[in-house]
Amino acid sequence: MWKGRDVINILDFSRNDLEVLFEKADYMRKNQYRLKNELSDIIIGLAFFEPSTRTRMSFETAAKRLGAETVGFVSEEATSIAKGESFSDTIRMLDSYVDLIVVRHKYEGAALLASNIAEKPIINAGDGKSHHPTQAMLDLYTTKTLFNTIDGLTFAFIGDLKYSRTVSSLIFGLTAFNPKEIILISPSSLRLREEIRLVAEERGLRLREEENIEAISDADVIYVTRIQKERFPDLQEYERVRGSYRINKELLDKYAKDDAKVLHALPRIDELSRDIDDTKFQAYFTQARLGIPIRMALLSLVLKGE
Amino acid sequence: MDNGKELLVSKIANGTVIDHINASRSLIVLKILNIRGTEGFRIAIVMNAPSTRMGKKDIVKLENYYPKDEDVQKISLIAQDATINIIKDYKVIKKYKVEIPKKIKGLLRCNNPTCITRKPDEQVTSTFTLINREKIMYQCDYCGSILTENDIIKDLTGEMK
Numbered sequence: 001m002w003k004g005r006d007v008i009n010i011l012d013f014s015r016n017d018l019e020v021l022f023e024k025a026d027y028m029r030k031n032q033y034r035l036k037n038e039l040s041d042i043i044i045g046l047a048f049f050e051p052s053t054r055t056r057m058s059f060e061t062a063a064k065r066l067g068a069e070t071v072g073f074v075s076e077e078a079t080s081i082a083k084g085e086s087f088s089d090t091i092r093m094l095d096s097y098v099d100l101i102v103v104r105h106k107y108e109g110a111a112l113l114a115s116n117i118a119e120k121p122i123i124n125a126g127d128g129k130s131h132h133p134t135q136a137m138l139d140l141y142t143t144k145t146l147f148n149t150i151d152g153l154t155f156a157f158i159g160d161l162k163y164s165r166t167v168s169s170l171i172f173g174l175t176a177f178n179p180k181e182i183i184l185i186s187p188s189s190l191r192l193r194e195e196i197r198l199v200a201e202e203r204g205l206r207l208r209e210e211e212n213i214e215a216i217s218d219a220d221v222i223y224v225t226r227i228q229k230e231r232f233p234d235l236q237e238y239e240r241v242r243g244s245y246r247i248n249k250e251l252l253d254k255y256a257k258d259d260a261k262v263l264h265a266l267p268r269i270d271e272l273s274r275d276i277d278d279t280k281f282q283a284y285f286t287q288a289r290l291g292i293p294i295r296m297a298l299l300s301l302v303l304k305g306e
Numbered sequence: 307m308d309n310g311k312e313l314l315v316s317k318i319a320n321g322t323v324i325d326h327i328n329a330s331r332s333l334i335v336l337k338i339l340n341i342r343g344t345e346g347f348r349i350a351i352v353m354n355a356p357s358t359r360m361g362k363k364d365i366v367k368l369e370n371y372y373p374k375d376e377d378v379q380k381i382s383l384i385a386q387d388a389t390i391n392i393i394k395d396y397k398v399i400k401k402y403k404v405e406i407p408k409k410i411k412g413l414l415r416c417n418n419p420t421c422i423t424r425k426p427d428e429q430v431t432s433t434f435t436l437i438n439r440e441k442i443m444y445q446c447d448y449c450g451s452i453l454t455e456n457d458i459i460k461d462l463t464g465e466m467k
Contacts, residue, residue, distance in 0.1 A: 084427070086427055086428055086429070087422070087425065087428055088428060088429070088430075105422075106420065107420050107421065107422040107425050107449075108418060108421050108422060108448065108449030108450070108451075109421055109422035109423065109446070109447075109448025109449040109450075110422045110425075112422075112447070112448055113422050113428075113430055113448065127422075128420050128449070130449055130450055194452060195445065195451065195452050196450075198437075198452075233419070
């Protein structure tokens with residue numbers, strides 16, 4: 001059941017929930033330009049307390065494709081937060097204006113707090129290093145679209161596995177399926193956090209840690225992350241690890257499986273070379289494109305039900 | 307509680323005896339209860355007393371002091387086997403074992419500086435859920451960070467920044 005649900009943590013969603021979502025996303029993909037009346041009575045609040053390009057624009061586009069209107073802000077500077085208003089008060093106000101609120105915040109747990117305050121559904125568009133459930137839903141949907149399955153595949157995650165919420169959310173999302181193995185490639189200082197590992201292993205995922213990039217050779221999905229400067233408590237530590245891994249065509253030709261696909265939530269800096277863009281490995285632009293139908297499906301399911 | 311052989315201090319008339327504290331943790335127990343000795347009431351601390359069940363244990367006797375529920379919860383996090391004896395006129399009128407709580411509200415601070423419960427001016431009550439009873443591990447309901455027993459001791463004794 002989707003109607004009225006908060007979307008805070010992908011662990012709250014069963015395999016069946018996610019399959020219903022993917023089916024709806026398929027429908028949205030086929031009909032995306034013919035659904036103007038679907039949510040024409042709806043106003044969606046976009047509360048982005050932290051910068052975002054893709055996620056915000058894809059939510060806004062998804063809403064508009066379904067005929068909904070959007071209100072909101074994209075940084076704290078433009079709001080009363082800059083005048084000292086608390087996050088809770090901002091959410092309380094928005095809750096009385098709109099039908100659904102999409103929240104992004106740099107503090108972990110902000111979306112959960114919003115869902116405790118608001119009566120309207122809350123969709124978490126990223127809270128600090130914790131969760132990014134809609135990105136994980138998109139990544140699972142992209143995988144399913146590319147491989148026609150999620151079960152039995154091997155996933156390699158590369159880069160900042162400690163602070164990346166897209167990585168932890170996708171790993172949580174994978175616990176609903178039966179992937180063959182999860183390979184975690186990172187510098188030792190950026191390994192997956194204990195609390196994520198515990199949940200993943202408890203739910204039956206097979207995890208393998210590696211520091212060497214050659215470990216991508218077993219992977220079907222190669223998931224590359226940006227080393228996120230904004231999440232490092234210590235900038236010296238950031239300088240030490242930035243540029244640890246740089247995935248390029250030569251490396252993929254040498255080590256990757258023939259039919260392996262590279263995903264990246266974007267934006268990229270130097271971890272993902274542009275010379276992959278025109279190769280068979282590139283799937284990150286497909287992934288970005290599928291962000292619209294998956295978020296259309298999500299908004300429709302939460303607001304109108306199955 | 308006392309078996310004669312290990313009775314090192316006299317009985318108290320009124321107050322609380324905290325028995326079966328993990329050996330050498332009595333000073334931490336006093337610290338988290340914010341008892342410094344300047345309050346004026348008599349305090350007896352017995353450290354490393356022999357115990358059939360625990361090998362060694364600590365005991366704290368506090369004259370005219372009665373713990374509140376929150377204090378008992380704090381004790382349970384530091385000394386999981388502790389028993390609390392409430393004394394009136396030299397008699398134990400109430401005796402119970404502390405119980406480690408499944409949920410802790412408001413008492414502990416999250417060790418993650420960017421947890422929403424630590425955002426200045428936000429006034430969110432922290433809540434934690436017990437995830438490992440043997441190792442004493444709690445998880446923040448908001449950000450998912452894990453508090454170990456060591457983190458909890460540091461927090462309750464004010465050693466965490």
